[in-house]
Amino acid sequence: MAEMHSPMEQFEIKRLLTWKIGGLDVSFTNSSSWMIIAVILATAVFVVGMRRRALVPGKLQSAAEVGYEFIAGMVRDNVGDEGKKYFPFILTLFIFILFCNVLGLVPYSFTVTSHIVVTFAMAIFVMVGVTLIGFARHGLHFLSFFVPKGVPAALLLLLVPIEIISYLIRPFSLSIRLFANMLAGHTMLKVFGGFVVMMGLLGGWAPLAFIVVLTGLELLIAFLQAYVFAILTCLYLNDALHLSH
Amino acid sequence: MDASAAKLIGAGLATIALAGVGVGIGNIFGSFVQGALRNPEAAPRVFGNVLLGFALTEAVALFALVIAFMILFVF
Numbered sequence A: 001m002a003e004m005h006s007p008m009e010q011f012e013i014k015r016l017l018t019w020k021i022g023g024l025d026v027s028f029t030n031s032s033s034w035m036i037i038a039v040i041l042a043t044a045v046f047v048v049g050m051r052r053r054a055l056v057p058g059k060l061q062s063a064a065e066v067g068y069e070f071i072a073g074m075v076r077d078n079v080g081d082e083g084k085k086y087f088p089f090i091l092t093l094f095i096f097i098l099f100c101n102v103l104g105l106v107p108y109s110f111t112v113t114s115h116i117v118v119t120f121a122m123a124i125f126v127m128v129g130v131t132l133i134g135f136a137r138h139g140l141h142f143l144s145f146f147v148p149k150g151v152p153a154a155l156l157l158l159l160v161p162i163e164i165i166s167y168l169i170r171p172f173s174l175s176i177r178l179f180a181n182m183l184a185g186h187t188m189l190k191v192f193g194g195f196v197v198m199m200g201l202l203g204g205w206a207p208l209a210f211i212v213v214l215t216g217l218e219l220l221i222a223f224l225q226a227y228v229f230a231i232l233t234c235l236y237l238n239d240a241l242h243l244s245h
Numbered sequence B: 001m002d003a004s005a006a007k008l009i010g011a012g013l014a015t016i017a018l019a020g021v022g023v024g025i026g027n028i029f030g031s032f033v034q035g036a037l038r039n040p041e042a043a044p045r046v047f048g049n050v051l052l053g054f055a056l057t058e059a060v061a062l063f064a065l066v067i068a069f070m071i072l073f074v075f
Helices: A030-049 A059-079 A081-103 A116-146 A153-203 A205-242 B003-014 B017-038 B040-074
Strands: A015-017
Touching: A015 A030, A030 A059, A030 A081, A059 A081, A059 A205, A081 A116, A081 A205, A116 A153, A116 A205, A153 A205, A153 B040, A205 B040, B003 B040, B017 B040
Parallel strands: none
Antiparallel strands: none
16 A cells, blocks of 8 residues: 555645855746746737637637736726726736646646745735835825725724734735645645545545535636636725725 | 644644634625615625635634644754
């Protein structure tokens, strides 16, 4: 029987090429390689898919068009016309996360988004960007975002700190949501994979069937989390652009 | 008490959060089915919101999971 592996082993970062700049470790890891694969594949889908620009789209072209339309609709519905400027960013974000999530489901691959560093970098980029957009657009008036309207002054003492804290927590919840979903899903798949080996040729079929169902669920989650990340970015952007409350 | 035993108990306690998440997710889909039966035509339009609500609620369960992992492996 094969030796038992820890379900956490799949998340290990391995150096493929060791590079050092000064004291900084900038090695090319399995994580970086899968990021590059995701970017290349995503670019290929859009470039190759849209090369012919047929009036009646083929398979790849309609995939690219559906993705574009989906995010364009999302930005239009949630941010409005002013969101058009930020559409390329949100499309890139969505496609990158989607490809990283889905590629992670390929056996023996590496899930880039299962690392908090990666997701937190994206989330903090979004939040800092959104805050800067808010300040650039409204100046100091943006701070009124933290003051709920129609609330007695005595309550403001309590509510303003809560609003500020909930704003500052956004990048954490945004990043932990994506990272924990990926981590939990892949750990669960590995744990059930361990059951298959443990129960052997006779009993192993039940967990194997469960893994098949679970992989389908993970595919849904992979898409859903990319969608949630993109739509929350839209909502935060909308808050900064329109100071809705 | 032994520190490792306390760790295991703590990680188990962290999963209590799942009770709330179960209620939450059940609430989301229950309300959706109820609403969809009352007005089937409007159902497809709110399904995106249902999935968003599901993902946001599920995230709470995963926060609990992260806490459990932190208790088990970090400390």
